[in-house]
Amino acid sequence: xxxxxxxxxxxxxxxxxxPVLVQIxxxxxxxxxxxxxxxxxxxxxxxxxxxxxxxxxxxxxRNTIPSTIRIIVQLVVVAALVIIVQQFLVAFNYxxxxxxxxxxGLIITNCILMGxxxxxxxxxxxxxxxxxxxxxxxxxxxxxxVVAFFRELLGSGTVLGFKVIPQWCYDHGYEDNGLMxxxxxxxxxxxxxxWFHRARNTELQETN
Amino acid sequence: MNKNSNxxxxxxxxxxxxxxxxxxxxxxxxxxxxxEQNIANDKRNQILSAIHxxxxxxxxxxxxxxxFVVKDLCVDAKGAVVDSAAGCAFNVDMKKNMKLPEAExxxxxxxxxxxxxxxxxxxxxxxxxxxxxxxxxxxNDDGNTIFGAYFSHExxxxxxxxxxxxxxxxxxxxDKVLYKEGAFKNVTVVKKGQTPNDGSDYVDAISGATITSxxxxxxxxxxxxxxxxxxxxxxxxxx
Numbered sequence: 001x002x003x004x005x006x007x008x009x010x011x012x013x014x015x016x017x018x019p020v021l022v023q024i025x026x027x028x029x030x031x032x033x034x035x036x037x038x039x040x041x042x043x044x045x046x047x048x049x050x051x052x053x054x055x056x057x058x059x060x061x062r063n064t065i066p067s068t069i070r071i072i073v074q075l076v077v078v079a080a081l082v083i084i085v086q087q088f089l090v091a092f093n094y095x096x097x098x099x100x101x102x103x104x105g106l107i108i109t110n111c112i113l114m115g116x117x118x119x120x121x122x123x124x125x126x127x128x129x130x131x132x133x134x135x136x137x138x139x140x141x142x143x144x145x146v147v148a149f150f151r152e153l154l155g156s157g158t159v160l161g162f163k164v165i166p167q168w169c170y171d172h173g174y175e176d177n178g179l180m181x182x183x184x185x186x187x188x189x190x191x192x193x194x195w196f197h198r199a200r201n202t203e204l205q206e207t208n
Numbered sequence: 209m210n211k212n213s214n215x216x217x218x219x220x221x222x223x224x225x226x227x228x229x230x231x232x233x234x235x236x237x238x239x240x241x242x243x244e245q246n247i248a249n250d251k252r253n254q255i256l257s258a259i260h261x262x263x264x265x266x267x268x269x270x271x272x273x274x275x276f277v278v279k280d281l282c283v284d285a286k287g288a289v290v291d292s293a294a295g296c297a298f299n300v301d302m303k304k305n306m307k308l309p310e311a312e313x314x315x316x317x318x319x320x321x322x323x324x325x326x327x328x329x330x331x332x333x334x335x336x337x338x339x340x341x342x343x344x345x346x347x348n349d350d351g352n353t354i355f356g357a358y359f360s361h362e363x364x365x366x367x368x369x370x371x372x373x374x375x376x377x378x379x380x381x382x383d384k385v386l387y388k389e390g391a392f393k394n395v396t397v398v399k400k401g402q403t404p405n406d407g408s409d410y411v412d413a414i415s416g417a418t419i420t421s422x423x424x425x426x427x428x429x430x431x432x433x434x435x436x437x438x439x440x441x442x443x444x445x446x447x
Contacts, residue, residue, distance in 0.1 A: 066211045066220055073224065080228045084235055091239040094246035095266065182367070 044141025155180030287437030334427025351442030369420030
């Protein structure tokens with residue numbers, strides 16, 4: 001079940017080959033949906049689901065896909081899955097679906113998806129493809145959650161909607177940093193995480 | 209079989225599209241009742257926002273709505289009640305309604321009871337910069353003073369026009385009056401520091417969102433003015 005290769009497919013994207021930190025993919029949604037933790041988690045779960053299932057589907061039909069229209073086939077599969085996720089959200093978590101609005105639809109354009117389908121699912125069996133999808137989705141979700149945690153904590157003083165910064169601090173002149181809510185600070189937060197990550201993993205540092 | 213032959217490719221694409229289409233249609237049909245219920249509940253909560261009774265807990269919305277909204281009314285351009293069946297005002301599709309000529313429009317009114325006081329919630333619908341904007345305006349039982357207002361939008365610019373959905377913009381409308389010396393004047397949205405020429409009550413526009421702010425003003429004018437006979441009839445009742 002979990003051979004060495006499969007383990008790599010599952011765990012490498014979490015750190016050494018992280019889609020956001022190392023490949024710098026999927027940045028757009030990382031900036032957009034990380035103001036609050038809850039939408040970030042829902043977005044992460046949605047991406048994991050879409051990525052894992054599209055990887056499996058493409059991998060199952062990989063030997064039948066005509067290579068000339070393979071991108072179209074991938075797009076149709078991803079688009080169909082994204083619409084399904086969107087419909088489920090509207091039906092079961094309307095509040096979050098309103099917050100995520102266009103970004104669920106934009107999972108289609110998330111580079112991580114097409115990247116994994118092209119690079120992995122088209123040449124691998126369904127089970128490793130599934131693990132690869134879960135791994136990459138998790139790698140993306142972890143970053144989303146870390147960024148959203150700091151942005152919500154510093155920007156609104158809450159975590160998952162619960163007040164965590166005591167009123168005492170506000171009474172003594174502490175203020176929520178409104179800048180954290182704006183997209184530029186998401187970029188800076190991601191950059192700080194990338195910095196920290198590379199500092200810890202010297203093999204990832206580029207040499208000039 | 210040659211995978212790159214034209215026949216194979218066209219057949220492959222056709223079969224794929226039909227399969228995916230059928231699956232999506234099935235899922236859409238299966239989830240539709242739940243989705244419609246959510247959308248209706250969201251609308252109820254928007255109406256409750258106008259009378260400051262919105263609830264964050266989704267499951268409480270129908271009960272809260274039942275508690276505060278006591279009656280649906282539809283009036284015509286002369287202020288006469290044409291329909292008072294349950295849900296007749298709630299179910300008016302404002303988008304379609306606004307396209308009708310003024311004389312044919314149904315004017316929905318949601319009669320609410322907030323701690324013993326009657327409030328009339330009027331739905332408004334208009335155009336912002338990028339798309340439609342809408343809202344609910346609650347008027348006190350004097351038919352003149354605004355009790356609360358709620359606005360929302362489809363696609364206004366975040367941080368600029370989208371701020372019409374923020375409480376600090378909406379709260380400005382509280383206690384403003386629609387009538388000055390017996391004539392309908394509307395609540396005007398003007399640039400901060402300015403005052404309207406016609407002496408009407410006003411709120412500050414959002415800086416950087418001139419067109420959306422103007423849209424709110426125009427929407428208020430267009431939708432609320434039509435209720436003039438209705439408001440007058442309430443005013444004469446209370447005098």
